[in-house]
Amino acid sequence: MQQVYQHAQPQDPIVYTARGNRMAPLTITRPATIFTLSLWWQTFGLAFLAGTSWLIVGIILVATASEWTGAVEGMTMLPPALLLLLYSHWGNIQTATPPDFVAQMIWIPSFALLGAAFIHLSLTYRPAAMSNRRNPSWLVDGLPYAPLLLLIIYDWFCLLTLGHVPLRTNIELSLGYAVLGGVISLGIGITSILQILGMWSLKKDNQEATSRQTISPRIRHYLGDLLTLWIGGIGLGFCFGVLPILLVGQPLLPLSIFYVLATVYPLLLLYAIRSLRLIARLHISLEQREVALQEQQKTAGELRQTNEELKQATSLLLHADTHLRSLLSQRIHDQPKQEALRIRSLLGYWQHKLRLEMERAPDGRVAAPQIIEALGKVRKISEELERDLRGLQLLVEDAYQRRSLGLKLHLEKLIREDLPQLHAESLLEITPDLWAIDALNPDLEQTAEGGKIAEAISYTVTQALLNVYNHAGASxxxxxxxxxxxxxxxxxxxxxxxxxTQQIPPEKTSLFKAELKVRETGGRLSITSIPRPQAKHGTCVTLEMPLPPDTQVHSEQEEQHT
Structure with a gap:
């Protein structure tokens, strides 16, 4: 054909004869014409418009993409654009000229690029890949293009070593990978559709087991609409174009109409993808608002819980305040008030006695020893009053410290810090061993029963140690x-x-109220004492308190102190 065209003149008749194994010889006579721009437009104009449409739509999708998936949608528009645009290349083989560099190195490999784009897009549209925001990866975004890269390397190797690229081999390799890419893409697409319909479970690899993942409605609708559009377009193209050519040798629709549809189809894709992107953003906004609403509801629940805890704490504080006022009233009545009455009575007595002595004395003077004796008694009573006030201060702090620190830490602070500070002049040394207090765990201590037990223990220990400091004279x-x-x-x-202990009844001791508190919780308080100068003199206060049966102490601590 190339030799005929080189020697023919315009309007010379050229006879084309085609023969085949299963067909009768076909003879066509056409006049020779000069291939002008007008003839090019008549032959390839619609294909050029279709390719331009695909290219512009791809550029728009890439430029407006807000994530990598949107960029992939735009980039996969490039292979159809290259095929349609380069099909209208002036030096194409349909002009009966040898395939040039553009046709060999770009147009024919574009078929392989189309197969790679099919695989790439189908991998991108998998529900598992669409569930999270995706970043570029070599496996999904690079591996489908590896055979294309090998084909390009082969073409350049042949061009540099042989001076040309084997046309038949180049076409077979390119079309073969295009068909393979279509088959792989079809399989992945069918799997994605089955997953969307719930007929194929999504599985996530795990070391021990696999767990099913759910597809969000947003991803389900997005992929359903896109796959329907892609499969519908490709299916119509196959039914109206490829299949009729394979069956009867010509397309069902005229080629011009096919090119018009190829021009309009990317515009429909652009409209659909842009609409789906907008819907996806609306879904994301709704999901974000739903998450924000859930966070607000969670915060409101936490605030309600905090409010309930504050109410309980306020109730406990009010109860503690009432209890503390009652305790202070009783303590002030039992000791400081009685001491103050003793001081007032003693001062009144000595005032009256000294007045009588002064009236009896001729010179109106009173002997100094009597005044000194009276002042000594007042000082002794005031010292006792001071000790009682110190103990009262300690009892005031006891209720608050026990609730804030817990019983064990409170007793340790009481023994090591509070009592030594209140009795700085004392040389008394106290050794604590409080390991078993852990049996009264914080959860039990927060209950009403546990609070009474902790209060009884704290009150008894405080009163007993105050007695040791104030009255025992112990070292x-x-x-x-x-x-x-x-x-x-x-x-x-x-x-x-x-x-x-036989001469002093229990109700006369400062531990009498402690015994009442212990009895209220079901415990028992006993006091044993050996007076001086007997051997092993001293006092021992023993408190036995029953705890709930499920109370436990760490076994290592129990073995260590057994």
Missing amino acids: FATVRTYYNNSILTVEISDDGRGFD
Whole structure:
């Protein structure tokens, strides 16, 4: 054909004869014409418009993409654009001229690029890939183009070594990968559709087991619409173009109409993808608002819970305040008020006595020893009053510290810091061993029953140690704890002067109210004392408090103190 065209003149008749194994010889006579721009437009104009449409739509999709998936949608428009645009290239083989560099190195490999784009797009549209915001990856975005890269390397190798590219081999390799890419893309697309319909479970690799993932409605609608559009367009093109050519040798629709449809189809894709992107953004906004609403509801629930906790804390504080006022009233009535009455009575007595002595004396003078004796008694009573006020201060702080620190830390602070500071002049040494207090865990201590138990223990230990400081005259004391068979035992002992428990009734001691508190919780309080100068003199206060049966102490601590 090339030789005929080189020797023919315009309007010379040229006879074309075609023969085949299964067809009768076909003879066509056409006059020779000069290939002008007008003839090019008549032959390739619609294909050029279709390619331009695909290229412009691809550029718009890439330029307006807000994430990598949108950019992939735009980039996969490039292969159809190259095929249609380069099909209208002036030096194409349809002009009966040898394939030039553009046709060999760009147009024919564009078929392989089309197959790679099919695989790339189908991998991008997988529900698992669309569920999260995706970034470029070599596996999904690079591997489909590896055969195309090998084909380009082969073409350049042949061009540089042989001076030309084997046309048949180049076409077979390019078309072969295009068909393979279409088959792979079809398989991935069918799998994605089955996953969207719930007929194929999404599985996520795990070390031990696989777990099913759910597809959000937003992804389901987006992929459903896009796959329908792509499959519909490709299916119509196959039914009206490729299949009729394979069956009857010509397309069902005229080629011009096919090019018009190829020009309009990317515009429909642009409209659909832009609409789906807008809908996706609206879905994301709605999801973000729903998440924000859930966060607000969660915050509101936390605020309600905090409010309930504040109400409970306020109730506890009010209860503690009421209890503290009652305690202060009783303590002030029992000790400081009584001491103040004693001071007032003593001062009144000595005032009256000194007045009588002064009236009896001729010179109106009173002997100094009597005044000194009276002042000494007042000083002694004031010292006792000061000690009682110190103990009262300690009891005031006791209720708040016990609730804020917990019983064990509160007792340790009481023994190591508070009592030594209130009795700085004392040389008393106290050794605490409070391991078993852990049986009264914080959860139990927050209950009403646990609070009463903690209050009884704290009150008893405080009163017993105040007695040791104020009255025992001891140099050494210990606070030991034991836990056995759900019984918590607290023992406060000293080496002081002791007293006769038979001569002093319990209601006359400062531990009488402690005994009442212990009885209220089901416990028992006992006092043993050996007075001086007997051997092993001193006092021992033993508190036995039953705890709930499910209360436990760490086994290592129990073994260590057994």
